[in-house]
Amino acid sequence: MSRAFNFSAGPATLPQSVLEQAQAEMLDWHGVGASIVELSHRGPEFIQVATQAEADLRALMAIPDDYAVLFLGGGATTVQALLPLNFAAPGQAADYVLTGHWGKTAIKQAKPYVDAKVIASSEAGGFRDIPARASWQPTADAAYVHITANETIHGVEFRDIPDTGNVPLVADFSSSIASEPLDVSKFGVIYAGAQKNLGPVGITVVIIRRDLLERAGQPRADILDYRSHVKGESMLNTPPSWNWYLLGLTVKWMLDEGGVEEFARRNARKAALLYDVIDSSGGYYRNEVATAVRSRMNVPFFLHDEALDKPFLKEADAARLISLKGHRALGGMRASIYNAMSEAGVQALADFMRDFQTRHG
């Protein structure tokens, strides 16, 4: 068994110690005689796991008490459909700031339910920048303003929280949640698929300022209603309990490692390492994102000659640097360097990139 450095954009690498604990407990959780994946979500064992995971996530992210935290299946895309159903009146306007692929998805899911207004967009420039707050054209009485905090494919990240006044700010944090300290109180809703920075695939975290739950929203089934999920403590139906458990182990690991302050430092160093290789390569490698909004989580880059893509991926694989192929929408390469990717892994990639350039220069 030899672990590779895995740069997958999500599902993504997990801390080895978390996988080892899950492995050790796979047939018998704490002497109960069964795996946590086999135990009732309403039994004392899983309730303990679930409660601890929420407490730890609240501690890790400093989530205020006036925010509810949900752990649900269905992915971030499902959240994107439920946002207007829960927080907008039928046909009401909702504002979207479009800075990449996932912002488009958010708008697509919302469109059947709201008048989705694109109040700012970087699409004309190929999603290489984030429109300055001053240029946005907000709608009066919008239900909310939606942003994608970090665009996983385009590698563009908000580096400041935009001020949206009294209109709640809703943010897809799927690929950057808990990667640095964040003032949660500036947001109405924060949501994230867990499979990047919070651990396993198959579970989604939704953090909702409780006053928003008083909004009537639109006619919807109980299972699509966040009020019911909050009341049911994320157990309106059987939750993805094994995934919740693995999320809990990952969050605990983050606390043990020093919390978001420590990960902010590590993530800044990791990103700097890669951008430095790219920027100092004399055009051999290229990242086209405006420097001020380059993502600390996803570093898309292109080789100066597309013919080098195949050898690059092949040699990287041989060096145990895996999952570096860029998203099909963009091509090229992408290194995803979430919390669980070690500095050693990023250093190994940086060294490989320099070496590859020397050999194929």
Next chain:
Amino acid sequence: MSRAFNFSAGPATLPQSVLEQAQAEMLDWHGVGASIVELSHRGPEFIQVATQAEADLRALMAIPDDYAVLFLGGGATTVQALLPLNFAAPGQAADYVLTGHWGKTAIKQAKPYVDAKVIASSEAGGFRDIPARASWQPTADAAYVHITANETIHGVEFRDIPDTGNVPLVADFSSSIASEPLDVSKFGVIYAGAQKNLGPVGITVVIIRRDLLERAGQPRADILDYRSHVKGESMLNTPPSWNWYLLGLTVKWMLDEGGVEEFARRNARKAALLYDVIDSSGGYYRNEVATAVRSRMNVPFFLHDEALDKPFLKEADAARLISLKGHRALGGMRASIYNAMSEAGVQALADFMRDFQTRHG
């Protein structure tokens, strides 16, 4: 490490060999250098896992080619909301046969979208029987007829497939899927949370006769649209890939053990063992369900004196027979004996029950 016999209603016991394989592959799937939970759902490794799981489930259940098979997050309750959204026109009637708690949930989720008609119900009798097909009062032009094939809490199971003529039959098979041979072609839609008979929690199987996908349904987000999920091969967004993997291992195990014919024999023997202890106890144990529709999967039973419940559960736990407490809606006890519960486990419970009666008679 000592494994208990786990009678949990779901999440439920898994085959030990499946857990052992997942354990062995936890840090490194097939030499890739990463866990399957860490790999992209669009990469060749997971595509192989997903494709094999679907092929194996199709083989296990003999699913005809004119049925699509989806693997989704969100649970069976989400399916219950999406059924009318996808297969009924706004305000159209849909018929529901109510035989227990989960039938009620199905109706609750559907009500915002259809005129949900209860065309037959055993509620007045405490859900201890299934209304004979001849007594149903179907609605002309109903979008579908919905049944709950097995009621997990009340322990009532359809033993014949009701004829609904040209109106598609839609069935919640969460707690009895793949427990015996089934003529899938008699159904419009079969759906099931996997956490009982198909393996892990966190993934739901939806089997849809393809012609139903031509129905317009109702305005809905793309992520709530089964046409889009079928087109996207269950990867419209990131699927619960680890859960899908574990489902695949479980289905493979079922095929290796002899398929649904073999499990039908085992499940019949297991159920007979427990009902025999109950029926021959002279009223010490009691199951109130009509004999012809007693569930082969969930055996709810009551002790003749409620004061014995606590000692029964305590001594059972000590004998490593766990999760026997009945659902809070019904009280008493419940033994869930899905495919992965061995005959040895059920025999141990039967022996314990006889012994307990002798000692506390």
